[in-house]
Amino acid sequence: MIKAAISGTGLYTPPESISNEELVEAFNQYVANFNEQHSSDISDGIIEPLQASSAEFIEKASGIKNRRVINKSGILDPSRMKPFIAERSNDEPSIQCDMAVAAAKEALSQAGKQESDIDAVIIACSNMPRAYPALSVEVQSRLGIDGFAYDMNVACSSATFGLQAAVNAVENGTARAVLVISPEICTAHLNFRDRDSHFIFGDACTAIVVERMEDASGDNIYEVIGTKLKTVFSNNIRNNFGFLNRCDESGVDKPDKLFIQQGRKVFKEVVPMVASIISDHLKENDLSPEQLKRMWLHQANLSMNKLISKKVLGRDPNTLEAPVILDEYANTSSAGSVIAFHKYKDDIEKGNIGVICSFGAGYSVGSVLLRKC
Ligand code: COA
16 A cells, blocks of 8 residues: 655745834824825714734734745835735746745655656645636646646645645555645735734745655655545635625625634634644544644634644643744735644654644645654
8 A cells, every 4th residue: 555755844934024013103193194185074073093013912912023025115105004915927826826836846855766756736725826727737837747746725724735636646545745825915905004903913834845755865755644625614714815705896895805713713613623623534444642742733813823732632732733934924825834844843853743734724634644764
């Protein structure tokens, strides 16, 4: 029987970053401008004044201190409040393709593999640049990979769902090796005018090489013990942007065409779901929580991750057991748990067990149990 392994990972980090303080300064300027422009409606009680944001609230509520972004100036311009990303011609590579190729090259080099060793490319992320042709096929072509490629979107859980698809392809023999790539430009679907969520997201891209255990070489090989996925429908994280928008002009550019969430409900409902999926996944593989040495969790909220780890381990985790990257990157959707894995996997001892676990819109949860070889 063929067993699959992860033999390399890569990360593309955008060069620009925005601190909480910078983000809040721009937001509060927008609020002051809005309230001044609407002062008579506000004093007549027709509309409520907008409220200021605070850097202290953001760090306390989420653990986020900073985010990496594709474009800083557009986001921090109070009259714009969105990244400026120039449209590219059909003859140029798309920006997500550039990010994907950079991350993929690092993953290939870590795995000691050439493009010719790869048979499939899965682009697994929350937002695609266009309807078609598939971004994955563009990336496949840029990398010069012979085989097949497809896109998939399961929001923040895209990478772990993509990993299951890659593991299945390798184990059933339809591909020798697969690249799973998550180019996330979350700032492009974030409403920077919404106080409740303007601080949540950042941009990044991750890549993972999944291949046959017998073909994997190097010092950082992880056997995939198993994958476990779960979805339960919820409207608490939603984005109504889509191809039907133009068919009803009244809805175009309304706030629901960007990311919206009921953060507190998501917190309460998702934490127990994630903890029970990881615990069940361990049990199904005859593993105990004591054997779990690392949890590379989705990076949305620090308290959420602490609570999930505590429920799974039966005690508070230390920082090495549940590494944090959201302080620097914010929530990078499906890339988050893979960034944590990429940055905090090399020091694990051979034979030790870890789990990559994503969770988010859908709701969706993906658990990938790994053993260091
Ligand atoms: N600055 C200052 N105050 C703010 C604020 C801001 N930017 N945003 C909200 N507040 C206020 C609220 O108005 C509220 O005030 P009130 O108590 O007077 O009503 C208070 O702070 C608490 O707001 P709330 O939204 O309940 O905060 P929270 O503690 O739930 O934290 C999140 C918000 C989003 C950080 C948190 O709910 C979260 O991370 N949830 C999980 C999200 C998640 O995992 N999503 C997956 C996404 S893919």
